[in-house]
Amino acid sequence: MTRWWHAWCDEVRHVLTDHAVLLVFGGGLLFYALLYPLPYHRNVPGEQAVAVLDHDRGALARQLVRWVDATPQIRITAQPRSLYEARALLAAGTVHGLLVIPEQFERDVYLGRPTTLSYAGDASYFLIYSNIVQGLVTAGTTLTVQTQVARALRSGENPARIPGQVMALRVTPEPVFNSSGGYINYIVPAVFALILHQTLLITAGSVTVKDRRRRAAGQMAAPPGMALMLRGLLFVLIYVFFALLYFGFFFALYDVPRVAPPWALLGVAGVFLASTTVCAMLIGYLVSRPELPTVVVLITSLPIVFTAGFAWPAQSLPAGLDALSWVLPARPGIQALLTLNQMGGGLAGVRDELLVLVVQGLVYALLLGKLVQRQTKKSVLPS
Amino acid sequence: MGRSGWQALRDDPWLLALVVWLPPLLTGLFIAVFASGLPRDLPVTVVDLDHSTASRALLRQLDASPALDTAHARASVKEGAFALRTGDSLALLVIPEHFEKDVRRGLSPRVEAYYNAQYLLAGKFIASALQESGADFAAHAGAAQRLAAGQHMPEVLAAVAPVRPQITALYNPAMSYARFLVTAIAPAVWQILIVTAMVLLLSRQLQREGLPESGPRRWRLLLRWCLPLTLVYWVQGLLMLGLFRHFVGWVPAGSVLILVPALLFTVLAVQSIALMILALAPDTVRALSLCAAYLAPAFAFMGITFPRGDMPALAVFWGNLMPSTHYVQLQVAVGDHAAPWSALWPSLLVLLLFLLPLPLALRALPSRMVAS
Numbered sequence: 001m002t003r004w005w006h007a008w009c010d011e012v013r014h015v016l017t018d019h020a021v022l023l024v025f026g027g028g029l030l031f032y033a034l035l036y037p038l039p040y041h042r043n044v045p046g047e048q049a050v051a052v053l054d055h056d057r058g059a060l061a062r063q064l065v066r067w068v069d070a071t072p073q074i075r076i077t078a079q080p081r082s083l084y085e086a087r088a089l090l091a092a093g094t095v096h097g098l099l100v101i102p103e104q105f106e107r108d109v110y111l112g113r114p115t116t117l118s119y120a121g122d123a124s125y126f127l128i129y130s131n132i133v134q135g136l137v138t139a140g141t142t143l144t145v146q147t148q149v150a151r152a153l154r155s156g157e158n159p160a161r162i163p164g165q166v167m168a169l170r171v172t173p174e175p176v177f178n179s180s181g182g183y184i185n186y187i188v189p190a191v192f193a194l195i196l197h198q199t200l201l202i203t204a205g206s207v208t209v210k211d212r213r214r215r216a217a218g219q220m221a222a223p224p225g226m227a228l229m230l231r232g233l234l235f236v237l238i239y240v241f242f243a244l245l246y247f248g249f250f251f252a253l254y255d256v257p258r259v260a261p262p263w264a265l266l267g268v269a270g271v272f273l274a275s276t277t278v279c280a281m282l283i284g285y286l287v288s289r290p291e292l293p294t295v296v297v298l299i300t301s302l303p304i305v306f307t308a309g310f311a312w313p314a315q316s317l318p319a320g321l322d323a324l325s326w327v328l329p330a331r332p333g334i335q336a337l338l339t340l341n342q343m344g345g346g347l348a349g350v351r352d353e354l355l356v357l358v359v360q361g362l363v364y365a366l367l368l369g370k371l372v373q374r375q376t377k378k379s380v381l382p383s
Numbered sequence: 384m385g386r387s388g389w390q391a392l393r394d395d396p397w398l399l400a401l402v403v404w405l406p407p408l409l410t411g412l413f414i415a416v417f418a419s420g421l422p423r424d425l426p427v428t429v430v431d432l433d434h435s436t437a438s439r440a441l442l443r444q445l446d447a448s449p450a451l452d453t454a455h456a457r458a459s460v461k462e463g464a465f466a467l468r469t470g471d472s473l474a475l476l477v478i479p480e481h482f483e484k485d486v487r488r489g490l491s492p493r494v495e496a497y498y499n500a501q502y503l504l505a506g507k508f509i510a511s512a513l514q515e516s517g518a519d520f521a522a523h524a525g526a527a528q529r530l531a532a533g534q535h536m537p538e539v540l541a542a543v544a545p546v547r548p549q550i551t552a553l554y555n556p557a558m559s560y561a562r563f564l565v566t567a568i569a570p571a572v573w574q575i576l577i578v579t580a581m582v583l584l585l586s587r588q589l590q591r592e593g594l595p596e597s598g599p600r601r602w603r604l605l606l607r608w609c610l611p612l613t614l615v616y617w618v619q620g621l622l623m624l625g626l627f628r629h630f631v632g633w634v635p636a637g638s639v640l641i642l643v644p645a646l647l648f649t650v651l652a653v654q655s656i657a658l659m660i661l662a663l664a665p666d667t668v669r670a671l672s673l674c675a676a677y678l679a680p681a682f683a684f685m686g687i688t689f690p691r692g693d694m695p696a697l698a699v700f701w702g703n704l705m706p707s708t709h710y711v712q713l714q715v716a717v718g719d720h721a722a723p724w725s726a727l728w729p730s731l732l733v734l735l736l737f738l739l740p741l742p743l744a745l746r747a748l749p750s751r752m753v754a755s
Contacts, residue, residue, distance in 0.1 A: 019666070019669065020666065020668035020669045020672060023669055023672055024672060028672060028675075028676060031676055032676070035676075035680060035701070036680055036683065038694075038695065038697060038698040038701065039683050039684055039686075039689050039694045039695075039698040039702075040689055040694075041694075041695045041698070042693050042694070042695070045689065045690050045693045046693050048690075048692075090553065090720070091720040091721060091722055092720075092722065092726060093716075093720065109546060112538070114540070114546075114547060115546055115547070116546075116547045116548075116549050117546055117547070117548055117549065118549045118550075118551065119548060119549070119550045119551065120550075120551040120552075120553050121550075121551075121552060121553065122553055122554065122719075123552035123553055123554050123555035123556075123558060123563070124553075124554050124555065124563075124687075124715050124719040124720070125686075125687060125690055126558075126560075126563050126688070127688060127689060127690060128690050129552060129558075130507065130511075133550055136548075136550075137548060137550075140546060140548050143546060144546045147546075160489065161488075161489035161528075161532075162489070163489060163490065163491035164485075164486065164488065164489025164490055164491045164525070164528060165489055165525055165528055165529060165532075166491075166525070167491050167521055167525070168486055168489075168491065168520070168521040168522075168523075168524035168525040168528065169441075169482075169486055169491060169492050169493070169494055169517065169520065169521050169524065170491055170492070170493045170494065170517070170521075171476075171493075171494045171496055171513055171514055171516075171517025171518070171521075172493070172496065172514070173474065173496040173497065173498045173509070173510035173513050173514060174495075174496065174497050174498070175497075175498060175500035175506060175510070176467070176497045176498070176499065176500060177499055177500055177501040178500040178501045178503065178506075179500065181500050181503065181506075181507070183503070183689055185500075185501070186500070186501065186502075186503040187683075189501075202672070202675075206668055289667075289754075290667075290668050291583070291586075291667040291668045291671050292397065294668060294671040294672060294675065295397065295401070295579055295583070295671065297675065298575050298579050298671070298674070298675055298679060299401075299405065299409070299575070299576070299579075301575075301679055302413075302568055302571065302572055302575075302682060303409070303412055303413075303416075306413065306416050306417075306564075306568070307416060309502070310501075310502055311504065312416060312417070312422075312504065312505075312560075312564075313422045313425055313473070313502065313504070313505040313508075315422070315423070315424055315425055315426065315452075315505075316419045316421075316422045316423050316424075316425075317416060318415055318416075318418055318419075320415075321412075321415055321416060335470065338470070338501055339468075339469060339470050342501045343467075343468050343469070343470065343499070343501055344468050345468045345469040345470060346468075346469075348469070349465075349468060349469030349470065350469075
């Protein structure tokens with residue numbers, strides 16, 4: 001028993017005396033929690049600047065411009081006189097969208113002749129583009145519906161049938177789980193899980209490399225199996241604390257929905273963190289220098305973001321990459337936490353992800369055992 | 384004379400990877416991630432409570448959209464909601480009872496649709512695909528009704544689409560996510576690789592060889608260490624643009640020549656940052672942690688996905704502290720907007736500002752380091 005206690009004290013001491021690890025725990029995790037959501041404090045993009053090129057200049061055109069300006073997505077900031085002028089505004093980034101109202105627009109609409117409204121948006125920025133298009137289409141639809149209803153009434157049609165003739169059916173998709181469609185709710189839950197994953201790989205990985213170095217230098221140490229088990233426990237405990245801080249305090253601070261029952265969240269987070277810790281220790285046995293786990297993390301962060309299924313749909317990934325993305329705990333972990341805490345899928349909804357995390361943990365542990373065995377043998381043999 | 388950076392590249396496989404084969408490999412990885420260009424076959428759960436010719440026609444219309452995969456029917460709203468909550472599907476569509484009858488009577492029935500906005504990009508994409516297909520179906524059904532009511536064809540056509548919208552996506556006509564995202568992610572990754580390789584190279588050299596405290600030999604040695612990385616990463620930057628051109632349809636509208644010095648200035652700026660960080664934290668692991676804190680979120684701050692105009696001042700400021708932000712602005716201005724020279728030189732100049740603290744960092748850099 002005292003052997004375990006001594007080994008435990010060793011592990012705690014190694015963490016507490018490692019300045020690089022303390023920098024991550026004391027500063028990094030807090031810094032990241034404040035930094036990553038920083039760009040999205042407004043949550044949804046506000047009104048975007050749009051120019052109107054009005055060739056008609058009639059009352060109906062002015063009405064349309066007012067409607068466009070009234071949408072929450074658009075602010076009319078310029079009324080250029082020519083297409084050339086409008087293009088220059090777009091190229092300079094002064095405006096990000098353009099509405100062109102054709103000549104004789106009003107007359108054509110009232111005579112029931114088909115006419116075309118041209119919308120253009122700056123697709124260098126998709127979010128700006130989609131907002132502008134949404135605003136312009138909304139205003140255009142309002143105009144269409146109003147003129148159609150007016151004409152139908154004028155021509156004496158049965159008022160009861162007018163809704164169906166103007167719009168035979170309505171499909172208006174409603175957002176759920178993140179009903180404001182905001183960026184904070186979208187980015188924060190997934191990226192926070194990723195931050196835990198990545199910093200855990202860095203800290204537990206580098207501590208493991210340093211431990212191997214001490215052993216190789218012939219310093220007294222507990223048997224590797226015992227040390228790894230205790231180190232794993234220590235890091236899971238530390239990270240459960242950070243998970244509580246992130247999913248509890250910071251989610252509340254950012255007003256992110258939290259629908260999972262606390263015990264279920266704790267359990268799933270625990271499995272995720274345990275699997276990640278074993279992965280970190282495995283990396284600690286695969287690389288030879290304490291800075292290399294950080295290098296691995298730096299290289300893999302953006303690839304993980306775009307293959308974990310939240311930023312880019314996993315259904316659209318090529319099959320090979322889709323398979324590859326299940327190698328690290330990040331994807332099942334992020335998916336499980338989102339399903340559980342953001343979407344209210346319950347434990348039944350995260351069964352597959354939990355299974356993957358457990359299998360991953362076991363496979364990492366197996367590989368880790370093999371590596372430890374091999375390296376211990378090597379160090380016993382005279383070299 | 385100490386060994387040059389070339390030698391270090393040959394000796395350390397990690398350094399070689401970071402400098403030589405990871406830049407094109409990672410760019411290639413992202414090209415592969417977004418190879419489909421647009422999201423495809425996103426799973427939609429359908430609950431058809433009407434089971435009529437009209438409801439089936441609507442489903443066929445939806446399934447014709449390449450973005451949607453409606454092969455996930457459920458019998459009840461409850462089951463459909465479960466599929467949505469567990470992430471098995473990304474949207475739920477409920478066709479109400481009496482749908483066909485209500486369409487025929489001109490009551491404009493409402494088809495309930497919900498999309499998963501937690502997965503915001505996929506969700507919004509599904510929403511607009513559903514809306515578009517719904518509107519197409521409505522136009523046909525409306526025309527059929529008017530014809531049935533005895534109106535004449537030209538009249539019907541004008542009534543169904545009196546004001547036609549013509550939507551143009553400027554600078555990226557196909558609305559390809561590959562072009563939109565890869566051209567911004569790859570420079571962010573390239574920047575991370577530069578800063579990481581610089582820290583690894585410098586710590587390695589400082590551990591093995593060290594520098595004289597001062598004097599011209601100190602500067603010459605540093606130059607011999609860093610210059611190879613400058614050159615290779617510059618070429619890697621140009622190669623990156625070549626990959627954009629060939630694989631994601633990035634055809635610069637303006638003169639790409641301006642990006643040649645811009646890439647060089649970006650490499651130098653990032654190298655200068657690495658020197659500063661190592662001067663502040665002369666320990667490899669800590670220096671890399673600082674690099675991670677500083678440059679790992681670069682992609683979020685460059686304003687491609689979430690507009691910089693809608694960020695708080697602090698986020699704009701933080702974004703300005705990263706070379707990638709200025710480089711990508713230049714790339715968009717040249718590649719998409721074909722902006723005139725007068726709009727470009729300020730960004731080029733800003734990139735050079737990152738070199739201002741360089742003399743101080745070079746002086747503060749320790750002459751020797753011990754391994755972590």
